[in-house]
Amino acid sequence: MDIDKQIVAEIEARIGAKNVRTGADAEGFLEDFWGRARGKTLCVALPASTQEVSEILSICFEHRIAVFPQGGNTSTCLGAVPDGSGRSIVLSLSRMNRILSIDPLDASITAEAGCILADIQNAAAGVDKFFPLSLGAEGSCQIGGNVSTNAGGTSVLRYGNTRDLVLGMEVVLPDGRIWDGMRTLRKNNTGYDLKHLFVGAEGSLGIITKVALKIFPSLGHLTSALISFEDIAHLTAFTEPLRRAFDTSIIAMELISGSEVRIVKTMMPDLNIPYDQNVGWFLLVDLVSDGQGDIADRLQEVLGDAMEGGQITDVLVSANEAQRAAIWKLRHSVxxxxxxxxxxxxxxxxxxxxxxxxxxxxxxxxxxxxxxxxxxxxxxxxxxxxxxxxxxxxxxxxxxxxxxxxxxxxxxxxxxxxxxxMNGTFSAEHGIGALHVAEMKTYKSDIELEMMKGIKALFDPHNIMNPGRVLPG
Amino acid sequence: MDIDKQIVAEIEARIGAKNVRTGADAEGFLEDFWGRARGKTLCVALPASTQEVSEILSICFEHRIAVFPQGGNTSTCLGAVPDGSGRSIVLSLSRMNRILSIDPLDASITAEAGCILADIQNAAAGVDKFFPLSLGAEGSCQIGGNVSTNAGGTSVLRYGNTRDLVLGMEVVLPDGRIWDGMRTLRKNNTGYDLKHLFVGAEGSLGIITKVALKIFPSLGHLTSALISFEDIAHLTAFTEPLRRAFDTSIIAMELISGSEVRIVKTMMPDLNIPYDQNVGWFLLVDLVSDGQGDIADRLQEVLGDAMEGGQITDVLVSANEAQRAAIWKLRHSVxxxxxxxxxxxxxxxxxxxxxxxxxxxxxxxxxxxxxxxxxxxxxxxxxxxxxxxxxxxxxxxxxxxxxxxxxxxxxxxxxxxxxxxMNGTFSAEHGIGALHVAEMKTYKSDIELEMMKGIKALFDPHNIMNPGRVLPG
Incomplete structure (x- = not known):
């Protein structure tokens, strides 16, 4: 038996042959969700526990086999499928999909990394709490992937990025050792905060197997406002008063260009989007209303100067959930x-x-x-x-x-x-994956890359974890 | 000239002799603020710029001289004064105390690390914004120290720890190289988030020389409520409804035992604290009121069940700023x-x-x-x-x-x-310093300590930065 076959056999022996996919059975794990790339692999391993992940990584560490962790395979930047070398395995977390605990008094939820994001949202709702991470792929992306990529989404303004929602985690290191960092503490100043290294590392330093997350009080009544304006130069003239007046009551603040409206109306006429494509810009604002006072009145008041000055041309405020859904339909159809x-x-x-x-x-x-x-x-x-x-x-x-x-x-x-x-970034929320490695070289400073490479070498000395991703060679 | 004298001379040559203190002139920098410890040092260096910090560290790196960074010297855990070896320098950031920029539209402020916390609060207030970090030492502690220790304080509930307020930083690494991470982006998923390594590292990986911080819309009218109750077991029975009803309107939630009230009243009788020391417990809650509806009425409503059930015995609500200050005086006198x-x-x-x-x-x-x-x-x-x-x-x-x-x-x-x-921690917000190094060994797992030591060795191979602090040997 050649060494590659032996490795697959070893993995099969540890987690059961039916949980190791090869040939045609592996197909679904090799192609990027968007169809842009396709890799090869010795096998796809589907472990059911942290212990099994640990055993798989020990084998790969010993044999220097690359490991491509895969969550829901919804990466926008080729971060979830194997490369073309073939001397690798895909490690899918999809069988590790349980909610482990939910504690309303502690305002925390713990789950395995393969748990679908929507399942976490629903579990929180089930105890009258709210898990705010929300993004297009929420029905299929996995929380381990969200944490590994520090996902953004539509609630960042009030609740922060995924990083800000993480209280603790369990990680299997490249050599198979298990770090139990599953705490739910809000404050813990005891040395370097290791979890922040793994958040956003895109699986290049180890595999996150469990997470502990914050949950929040349920949101009150939501109102959406769609503000029309012509000149982008006026944006801050009315967003500043909005922020000052509504502060943390603002959940989302999304810009949509008139050209987007045109494309959506042209390509998806059945949606019957009612908004005028000839308007220059729309700002979609989601507000939690506290039930005290009419939010449309308060918006008109706050935006009064901008209305009078002609900096904004219209404000549409949702009167019910159906109207709110209609406003968001535009955004979600882009x-x-x-x-x-x-x-x-x-x-x-x-x-x-x-x-x-x-x-x-x-x-x-x-x-x-x-x-x-x-x-x-x-x-x-x-x-x-x-x-x-x-x-x-x-x-x-x-x-x-x-x-x-x-x-x-x-x-x-x-x-x-x-x-x-402008001291900005080429990847705000999507991450690097295989797609933006070249930009890392172009736009990051030498010293920054050197620090990152040092950390990578420290945690993954044989470069088996998601090689070719995140960092340039 | 012996080598130690030569090192001091080299530093003097770089930053000017008047900015290097020795003998009696160094005294003020050697003793812990609380008088618990006293160290020795070759000299105290007071650089005026990042470049000067870089030059000092290059000298110390070359000669393997320990560097003890010092901000406002308000550490509660012996983190700011040198050890007794004498083969070290103290590097005080106190001359690097400028606000560099403040941008209300970007909602950010940048400052040198030696800037006093209260000066940052005031600068934000000057442009009708709010910098929420607030703690007892705010009149003398420095922002670089706050960031290096991930300071907590009284606004964590709504705004997070210092870590959550940091957008970017500049760091001088132990070998003197400068990392410019001064960005103000809210989202930037481009590799490992290095700033989170330096936040809370207590100067053991490098010296933070500049920081970029979030500022927020000014707070509206604040109301303080003092809730009396007898049995700690009832705490969550009424804090949960409070959180559900007031959510992000709650700025602070502080517990005070009746025994604290007794000690304050006995030791500081001139304060005329009016609260009954025989009450079991007090919960102090700070709320931003939106000016709509009487907050005392809303509190009574939310706490109604707990009042009726006898789980709380009294609710005192501040009617004006003087009454609010009186309530906080108790907390601040502890x-x-x-x-x-x-x-x-x-x-x-x-x-x-x-x-x-x-x-x-x-x-x-x-x-x-x-x-x-x-x-x-x-x-x-x-x-x-x-x-x-x-x-x-x-x-x-x-x-x-x-x-x-x-x-x-x-x-x-x-x-x-x-x-x-209870899966808790021995240091929530104060950090480790020299005081809690033994607890690190007792309460942290081997794998966690090993990861931290690996990072320390990577960044500070000669162990010159704040040696003997944070990590056990």
Missing amino acids: TESHKKYGMGMSHDVAVPIGDIPRFIQAAKTKVDEAFPQADIAIVGHVGDGNLHYNVIFEQSRWDAISDQPQIRKNVYKAVYDIAAD | TESHKKYGMGMSHDVAVPIGDIPRFIQAAKTKVDEAFPQADIAIVGHVGDGNLHYNVIFEQSRWDAISDQPQIRKNVYKAVYDIAAD
Whole structure:
């Protein structure tokens, strides 16, 4: 038996042959969710416990076999599928999907890493609490992946990134040892805070097997407001008064360009989106109303100056849950509309919050000049300084381009350079995966990369954990 | 010239002789603020810039001279003064005390590490913003120290620990290289989040020289409520409804035992504290009121069931700022009263929030049995699960104890063991310093210590940064 077959046999012996997939049975784990990449692997291992994860990693550590951890395989940046070497295993957490405990008095929930995000949201709701992490893939992404990638989503403004929701974790280190960091303490100043190293490390330092998370009081009545305005330069003129007046009552603050509305209306006419695509911009604001006073009145009052000054042109306030859902339908239909429209290059940038208008203006000047065939369509968590800045070529225009790979490269570089010039970032919430390793080299300082590589070598001396991801070689 | 003199001369050459203190001029930097410890040093260096810090560290790195960074020297756990070896320097950040920028639109402030905390609070207030970190030493502690120790304080419940307020930082590494991590981004998923390693590292991995911090909308009108109750077992029965009803409107939630009230009234009679020392417990709650509806009415409503059930006996609500200040005066007088009362052993423990009553009951049983001469006095940030659990011997009783060091040791161990049994911690917000290094060995797992030591060796291979602090040898 050759060594590779022996390794698979060893893993089968530890976790049971039916939990090790090879050949056609492994197919579903090899291809990226978005269909952009496809890898090879010796086998896909589906452990059922931390102990089994530990045993698998011990085997891989001994034989120097690469391990590609996989959660829900919803990574936007090729972080969840194996590379093409074939001398690797995929370790899927999907069988480790239990909620372990939920304690309303401690305001915490613990779960295995393979637990689906929506299941955690529901478990919290079941005890009249709220788990705020919310994103498009919540029905299939796994909490271990959310924590490993420090996922963002629509509630960051009030509740922070996933990092801010993590109280503790259990991690299997690359050599198979288990770190039990499953605490639910809000305060614990006893040495370096190791959990923050694993949050956002994208599985490159070890495999998170359990997490302890904060849960919060249930939200009261939510109201959505859709504010129309023409000139992006006016954005902060009315978002500042909103923040001052409503403070933590603001749950989400999302920017949507009129061009996005046009694309959604064109590509998904059945949705009957009622908003005018000729409006320059929309700001979608979600507010918790405390039931005291009419929120529409209070909004009008806060936005009064901006209304009078013509800086905003309209404010639509949801009167019931159906109207609120209708407003959010626009936001949630963006990704699918883009796919239908043509070839989109999405940039997940962040800049200092106050510089959002300046960034949008500078990027438009650059894109209009360098890529006149492209449309610009923007959605973004603007309250956090995070924009999904899309440069989209309508399909026939894209097909007419001869050197597509070069154009693609040029578009990305043009937009990232502008963000970098503003002390911004090329990856705000999506992470690095295999897709952005080159940008790490371009945009991170040498000393920063050196510190990261030192940490990687310390935790994963044989470079078996998610090799080729996160850090440049 | 011997080597030690040469090192001092080299430092003088770089930063100017008048900024290097030796002999009597160094005295003020050698003694712990609380008078518990006193160290020796070759000199105290007072650099004025990051570049100067870098040059000093390069010299110390080359000659393997220990560096003890010092901020406001307000550490509660001997983290800010040099050890007794004498082959070290103290590096005081106190001349690097400038606010560098404040940007209301970006909701950020940047400052040098030696900036006094109160100056940052004031700068934020100056642009109608709020910097929430608040603690007893705020008039003299420095922000670099706050960040290095991940300071807690009274606003953690709503705003988090210092860690949660940090957006970016600049650090001089032990070999003198400078890491510029001064960003103000809310989201930046580009590799390992290095700043979280330095937050709470107590200067053992490098010296933080600048920080970028979040600022927030100014707080509205504050109301304080003092809730009286007899049985600690009832605590969560009324704090849960409070949290559910007021959610992020709660800024602080502080527990004060009746025994604390007695000690404050006895030791500081001039304060004329009006609260009844025979009440078992007080819960001090700070609420931001939105100006809509009378907060006393809403409190009565929320606490109605607990009032009727006799779980709470009284609710006092501040009607104006003077009454609010009077309520907080009790809380703020605790530390000074303890000093006057006798020998106190303070435990900065945290346990899961819901376990606070169980912890208090278990600890009382143990302390009453093992140390019948002692009083128990408790204040704590109970909303975060953090208690300052004080075992105090009235002075004459303490003097009568023959083996004081052993009793002291036994008291600490008794209380920490109970916290540890509940998956709690022996240092919630105060950190480790030189004082709690032994507890690190006792209460942290081997694998955790090994990971921390690996990180320490990676960043500080010659162990020159704050040696003997944080980690056991």
